[in-house]
Amino acid sequence: MAAPFIDALLGAERPVIMELKPRSAEGEELFRGRSSAEIVARYEAARAPCLSVVTGRWFGGDTALLAEVTERTELPVLQKDFITNAGQLRTASELGASAVLLTAALLPRAALARLAERALALGLTPFIEVANAVEIEALPECEGCVVAVNNKDIRVRERGVADLDRSRRLLPAVQRTGTPCPVSASGIDDPRTAARLLTAGYAGLLVGTQLLRAGRLETWCEELDGLRPAAPPTRRAG
Template identity: 35%
Template sequence: MKDILSKIIANKRFEVDLQKQAISIEQLQEGISEALAIRSMKQALASSMSGVIAEFKRRSPSKGWIRQGALPEEVVPSYVKAGASALSILTDEKFFGGSLKDIRTARPLTEIPILRKDFIIDEYQLYQAKIVGADAVLLIAAALEPEKCNELTEKAHSLGLEVLLEIHSADELDYINKETDMIGINNRHLGTFFTDVENSFRLAGQLPQDAVLVSESGISSPETVKRLRAAGFRGFLIGETFMKTEQPGETLQYFLQAIQ
């Protein structure tokens, strides 16, 4: 399958192998004791009036550069001030222009939960997430076999990290189990990058109603958030809508005011 996702995963395997050569997993394990305490993203979303997960994102494979010179030390405080419930920070460099340094920079600036958004395929990346101060990680069903997804979930939990499990279709419902902290519905197909917010509504009725549900990608209207909340969603991951503007924090502030 020669699609965007397969290219990203192939590159990710190459990246992780290089990282392991530079810093061994044993060295990462030694640094875990110094890592910061974890904040619960699941609880933050469940108790929030808005549930907006504001994303720090410089580029995407489909849109190219959205905000090339964006700095987390500028954007993150503005998101927090505006009232974000949680943060999502892209750490993939080649396709999204991010890095682990972005989380390390953002962590001392806020007490709200931070999601490491990346293509997690190896437990090595979980140790990285823990060390830089992430509170949760994204696991993408389309990028993992069910058994591997379960293994990574178990390992994340052992490190005190929560997991946002991302699915895109009913074919991936089997990935959901009692260990799943949050269920994300990606409205963007990772093979074609076609986006359709209605995907969240199509799958809503097939998801556990007691789960913390998150709608991801393509959300640009407060009215859409209101509809999604009525359908049972408690988290709304939004990046480009904010990042493409001159003042992402102000844009978020106006967006949240329109939801209320």
């Protein structure tokens, strides 16, 4: 089965998932009077391979925002929320999402495996979020999944400073899961950090707050491009 989200990210020259999130963890308004359509257009102009839409209430999101975004773009879209049941997966599919967040810290091993299997059956890519080695060891078969290291702590609603060393420490374990697409997510503020993570072996990054704050998104992207060694994009076999 085709996996548009993974294929788009692995085939991207600049593999940055660009996120729409109405509020930061600290309550800062991030849309700043811009509509979702304006932000989508901005991200498309920056050649985003995929988008992420936060529908969780912590960050001011809802499923109406997801519907607005998927109606306005052909890019694969990740729904970021605490998905815990099959009904939420069906809703995500109906609203046009291509991938769904599954948080290992919140889901027992068997439930995570069932939801990942069901997501794949619906044509959704499981975007499995982990924060430590124990969670990685408990993951189901990850061949058709993204495995993403969250650099922030969901126990404090992702407030505070990101632990970017977490991504560096956990990358070998993530790669051993069999995922074709390891991702580092959250707290990636500057292009230099982004470049280091990609050079270390991450196939993609998820960046939200900093891109929404950026006065000129193109400058952030151009700086990232200048810091990365020239290399052809990775493509999936088959």
